Amino acid sequence: MGTMEIITRKDFRRLVEGLLGDYTLYGPVEKEGFPAFARIERFSQLRLSRTPTHLSAKEFLFPPRETLLRFDLKNGDVREVVDAQNQAIIGLHPCDIHAVNLLDRVFSYGTPDRNYLARRKRTVIIGTECTPDEYCFCSSLHTMTVDRGFDLFLHETERGFIVRTGTKRGRRLLERYTSATKAEKADLERLERMVERKEKMFRTRLDAEPSQLPLIYRGADSSPVWDRIGRVCYGCGSCNHVCPTCYCFDVKDDITLDLEDATRYRVWDGCTLEDFAKVAGGHNFRKARSARLRHRFNRKFRYLADRFKGLFCVGCGRCSRTCLVRINISEVTNEIIRETKER
Amino acid sequence: MIPTVKKPRLAFFSFTCCEGCQLMVLNCEDEFPDLVKLVDIVNFREAMSEKSDDYDVAFVEGSISRREEIKKLKEIRKRASTVIALGACSSTGGLNCLRNRFPVEEAKRIVYGKDAAVRKIKDTIRARPIDSIIEVDHYIHGCPITKEEFLSTLKALLLGKAPEVPNHPVCVDCKMAGNICVFERGATCMGPVTRAGCNAICITYGSICWGCRGTVDNPNMDAHEETLRRYGLTADSVTRSLDLYGGCTVRKKTGRGD
Numbered sequence: 001m002g003t004m005e006i007i008t009r010k011d012f013r014r015l016v017e018g019l020l021g022d023y024t025l026y027g028p029v030e031k032e033g034f035p036a037f038a039r040i041e042r043f044s045q046l047r048l049s050r051t052p053t054h055l056s057a058k059e060f061l062f063p064p065r066e067t068l069l070r071f072d073l074k075n076g077d078v079r080e081v082v083d084a085q086n087q088a089i090i091g092l093h094p095c096d097i098h099a100v101n102l103l104d105r106v107f108s109y110g111t112p113d114r115n116y117l118a119r120r121k122r123t124v125i126i127g128t129e130c131t132p133d134e135y136c137f138c139s140s141l142h143t144m145t146v147d148r149g150f151d152l153f154l155h156e157t158e159r160g161f162i163v164r165t166g167t168k169r170g171r172r173l174l175e176r177y178t179s180a181t182k183a184e185k186a187d188l189e190r191l192e193r194m195v196e197r198k199e200k201m202f203r204t205r206l207d208a209e210p211s212q213l214p215l216i217y218r219g220a221d222s223s224p225v226w227d228r229i230g231r232v233c234y235g236c237g238s239c240n241h242v243c244p245t246c247y248c249f250d251v252k253d254d255i256t257l258d259l260e261d262a263t264r265y266r267v268w269d270g271c272t273l274e275d276f277a278k279v280a281g282g283h284n285f286r287k288a289r290s291a292r293l294r295h296r297f298n299r300k301f302r303y304l305a306d307r308f309k310g311l312f313c314v315g316c317g318r319c320s321r322t323c324l325v326r327i328n329i330s331e332v333t334n335e336i337i338r339e340t341k342e343r
Numbered sequence: 344m345i346p347t348v349k350k351p352r353l354a355f356f357s358f359t360c361c362e363g364c365q366l367m368v369l370n371c372e373d374e375f376p377d378l379v380k381l382v383d384i385v386n387f388r389e390a391m392s393e394k395s396d397d398y399d400v401a402f403v404e405g406s407i408s409r410r411e412e413i414k415k416l417k418e419i420r421k422r423a424s425t426v427i428a429l430g431a432c433s434s435t436g437g438l439n440c441l442r443n444r445f446p447v448e449e450a451k452r453i454v455y456g457k458d459a460a461v462r463k464i465k466d467t468i469r470a471r472p473i474d475s476i477i478e479v480d481h482y483i484h485g486c487p488i489t490k491e492e493f494l495s496t497l498k499a500l501l502l503g504k505a506p507e508v509p510n511h512p513v514c515v516d517c518k519m520a521g522n523i524c525v526f527e528r529g530a531t532c533m534g535p536v537t538r539a540g541c542n543a544i545c546i547t548y549g550s551i552c553w554g555c556r557g558t559v560d561n562p563n564m565d566a567h568e569e570t571l572r573r574y575g576l577t578a579d580s581v582t583r584s585l586d587l588y589g590g591c592t593v594r595k596k597t598g599r600g601d
Contacts, residue, residue, distance in 0.1 A: 032523045055521060064519035234535045234563050237511055241518035252507075255498055257377040268519060273511045274561060289563070324526055324535060324570045 003171075004183040004191075008160040011178035016043050016090065018177035023088040023124060026060050028053060037091070048091055048156070050131040052316050056244035057089055057096055061103060061119055062268075068115065068251070069264040081263075082115050088124035094146040095138045095314040097127050099244030101149040105308045106247050124169060127153040129194070132202050135317025137330045139199050140206035143314045155191055162191050204330045208337045210311055217302035219343070220336045221294070229332060230290025232325040233272070239296065239319035239327070240270025245312045248276075271296050297332065351500070354386035354398035355429070356419055358405030358412050359439055359470065363487040364430030365389045365404055371490050381501055400425045400500065402483075403473055406432040406439040406591075409466040413476055420477040427496065428472070428479050431486035431588060435557040438486070439470035440590025471591055481506050484538055486555035486588065492540060509540040510560050513552045516543035525551045531574050533584060536562035554588040564593065 007015070019025050025040040028049040035049030037057045067081045092100070100120075107116035127150040130136075138144045146153070151170030155162040162183055165171050174180050208216060240246045249266040256262065269276060272292045277285040286292045300313040313329065320328040355365055369390055371378065385395040401423035407413060420426055431437035442450050451459040451467055458464060473479060481500075483492050499506040509515075513534035517524065520543050525532035533554030534546065545552055558564075564585070571581045585593050 032528060034523050034527065036521065036523065038521075054523060054527065055518060059521070232563070232566050232569070234512065234514070234566055235559075235561075236514040236535045238514045238518060238524075241515060254495075255502070257374050257381070257494060257498065259381070259498075259501070268515075270511075270515070273515070274559065275510050322524065324524075325566050 003165050004188065005163045005165070005174065005180035006160060006183050006187060007154075007163055007174075007178045007180050011180065012154070012161055013043055015173065015177040016040075016046060018173070019088045019090070019124070019126075023086045025088050025090065026057065027090040037089075040090075046090070048128050050129070051133045052093065052095075052130070052136065052318060052321075054318065054322060055242050056099065056316070056318060057092055058099070058103065058244050058247075060087060060089055061100065061123060062107075062116055062247060062249075065265055065267045066115060067263050067265045071262040071264070072260070073255075073262060074260050080114070082118045084115075084118035084122050086122050086124075087119075088126065090126040090128070092125055092127045092150070093130040093316075094127065095130075095136075095143050095316040096244055097125065097146045097149040097153075098138075098143040098314045099316070100125065102245050102308065102310060102312060102314070103247060104149075105310075109308070124173070125150045126170075129155045129198075131198065132204075133317070133321075134203055135320045135328075135330075136315060137202060137204040137206060137317060138315030139202045140204075140330075141210045141311060141313060141315040144199065145195060155194060157187075157190065162187050204317070206330060206337065207334050213311060213333070214302045214305045216337055216340045217298055219340055223336055223339055225332055225335050225339075226290040226294045229293055229327045230288060233289040233293055233327060234325065235272055235274050235289045235292065236324075237270035237273045238322045238324075239329075240272055241268060242318040242322045244314060244316060244318070245300075246270065271299065293327070297329070300329070301333070350381065350383055351399040352383045352385045352395070352397060353400050353402065354384075354395070354419075354423070355388070355390075355402045356386070356404065356415075357388065358403070358416070358433070358473075359408040360405030360430065360432040360437070362389060362404065364433075364483075364485075367487045367490055368402075368429075368493055371494060374494060378497075382497070396422060398423055400427065402427050402429040403433050404429040406436045406470045406472055407476055408439060408442075408468060408470040409463070410468060411466055416473060416476050425480045425500065426473075426477065427481045427483060428474065429483050429493075430488045431484065431555050431557065433473050434479075434482040434484055435588065436470055436472040436475075436591030437555070437588060440588075440592075441586065443469045443590055444586065475591075482508060484508070484556035485541060489541060509538060511539050512559050512562075513537045513539045513541065513543050513546070513556075515539050516541060517546050519543075520547050522546050526570075526574055531571055531576055531584065533567075533588075535570070536564060536567045554584075556588075557592055558589065562593075 026037055027040045027046050028035045029038045029045050030047045035053045037053050040046050070079045070081055107113035148166060150166045153164040248269045250269040251266050254263050286295055301311055304312045385398050401419045428434035432439055455464050483496055496506040516539040525546055530551050532551040534552035536558050537552050537554045538556040538559050568581050
C-alpha cells in the first residue's frame with residue numbers, strides 16, 4: 001500500500017464505468033447549481049467537485065432512516081435486518097474521509113453496530129482532491145490531507161490523476177480497470193506543491209492547535225458566547241444533519257394496520273433539537289438553545305476527544321454554511337480561544 | 344395480533360374548510376379493509392349517509408367562524424371521549440385566519456356584498472382554531488393532513504399510546520430528503536420554524552415551505568424575521584409570510600396580539 005501511480009482521464013472514465021458495473025455508485029452531481037452527493041448511473045452524471053457539498057456523504061453509510069428489526073406479533077418472532085450492498089462512494093474529500101474514520105470508531109465502540117459495520121465493509125471509498133471555500137478550515141485541524149480510510153485517492157492534474165492506493169481492494173480496482181503507470185519523482189514533487197498551494201488558500205483558520213482545543217473548551221462552559229448564539233439559534237438541527245461526524249439517532253417502532261407485524265427503525269436525531277434531551281415525564285435536560293449549542297460544540301471539540309482519541313470536527317465548514325443565522329463554528333471557536341488567552 | 348382497546352366508534356365533523364383533510368382520510372382506500380376491523384365509523388358525511396350521535400373519537404376538521412359552529416363544537420366535545428383536530432384549519436386556524444386581518448363587517452361586505460345581511464352570514468365571527476373553544480386531545484397537522492399521519496395517530500390510539508407529533512422544524516425533513524436549502528436557491532421559506540412531519544414534500548418538489556403545519560412548540564420567530572429580512576423580504580412580506588398559516592397562532596406566540 002501507499003504506492004503512487006498515474007492514470008489518464010480515459011483510465012478514470014474506465015474506472016468509474018467499471019465501478020458502475022460492480023457497485024451501486026454514489027458521487028457528486030450538480031443539483032440546482034450546487035454540488036451534491038447522489039446515486040450515479042452514468043459516467044456523465046459525475047461532477048467531481050473541488051468545493052464541499054452542502055450535505056455530507058454519511059447518508060450512504062448511516063441512512064437517515066433504517067430498519068433494524070422486524071417483529072411478527074402473531075408468533076412472537078423477531079428478526080434482525082441488516083441491509084448492506086456492495087457500494088462505492090467517489091468524490092470524498094480528505095475531511096470527509098477523516099469523518100468516515102471517526103464514524104468507524106464510533107460504530108465499533110462498545111456493542112458493535114452491525115448495520116453500519118456491514119455496510120462499511122462493503123463500501124469502496126475513492127477520495128478526490130479539493131479546494132477550500134470560505135467556510136473550510138481543515139488545515140487548522142490537521143485534516144487537510146489523509147493517508148488512510150480510502151481504497152483509492154485521486155489527485156487531479158492537468159493530464160490525469162496521481163493515484164494513491166490505500167487498500168488491496170483499491171489495488172485490484174486500479175489493476176482491473178486502468179493501465180496505471182508508476183509515478184515519477186516529478187509527479188511526487190507536483191503533489192507536494194499542490195498540498196502547499198492548498199494550505200495557503202485557507203481564508204478561515206483557528207487560532208490554536210487542535211490538541212489544545214479540548215482544554216480550551218473545558219474552560220468555556222460559562223462563556224458569554226453560548227447565550228449570544230443561543231438567542232439567534234433556531235434549534236433546527238441543520239448543523240447536526242449536515243455534519244459528517246454527527247451520528248446520533250432515535251429509535252422508534254411502527255406497526256402495520258392489521259396489528260400483526262411491526263418494525264423497529266432508527267432515524268437521525270440532533271442534539272440542537274428541542275426534544276433531544278427530553279425524557280419521560282417531560283423534563284428536558286437542555287431546554288435552552290444556548291445549552292444545546294454548548295453541548296454540540298463540546299461534543300465536537302472536547303467530550304468525544306477523550307473517548308475516541310480525536311476531535312469530532314473535521315473542519316468541513318458545512319454547519320457554518322448551512323446556518324441561516326450565521327452561527328459559525330470557526331468564529332465561535334476562535335472567540336473561545338481568545339477568551340481563554342485573555343484569562 | 345396484539346390486544347387493543349375495545350372497538351372505538353369514530354365520527355368525522357367538518358366546520359369552515361375545504362374538506363380536503365376528510366378527503367385525505369378517504370384516500371386511505373387500501374387501508375380501509377384493515378381499518379374497519381379495528382374501528383366502527385359512525386359519522387362521515389363525505390363517505391356515507393348514515394349518522395349516529397353515539398361516538399368515542401371525534402375527528403374535527405375546519406376552523407370556527409360562526410357562532411352556530413361554537414354550539415355544535417361544544418356538543419361534539421360533550422359526546423366524544425377523544426377529540427382530534429384534523430388539519431390546519433382546525434388545529435391552528437389555518438388559512439381562514441387571513442380574514443382576521445380585516446374587521447368582520449368589512450370582510451363580510453367585501454366577500455358577500457349585499458348578501459352580507461342574510462342570517463347565516465350575519466352569524467360570522469373572527470376565524471379561530473377549535474382549541475380556542477374546546478379542549479383538544481390530539482392534533483393532526485397539515486394542509487392537507489397526510490394519510491400516514493392520520494393512520495399513525497389512529498394506530499397509537501388503538502394501542503393506548505400517545506400519538507407522536509414531531510416537534511422539530513421542516514429543516515430536519517429537508518436534510519433527510521437531501522434537498523438543497525430553499526434559501527440557497529435564492530428564495531425564502533417558513534421551514535425553519537414550521538413543525539415537520541411532512542417529509543418536506545413541498546420543497547422536495549421544487550416549491551417552498553408555506554408553514555401549513557403551524558410552528559414547532561418554541562419557534563425562534565425573532566430569528567426568523569431577521570433571516571427573512573436579511574434574505575431580502577420587506578417588513579410587509581415578512582408579515583405576510585408569517586400570516587399565511589399563522590394568522591391565529593403565530594401572532595399569539597410572539598405577543599404581536601390579535
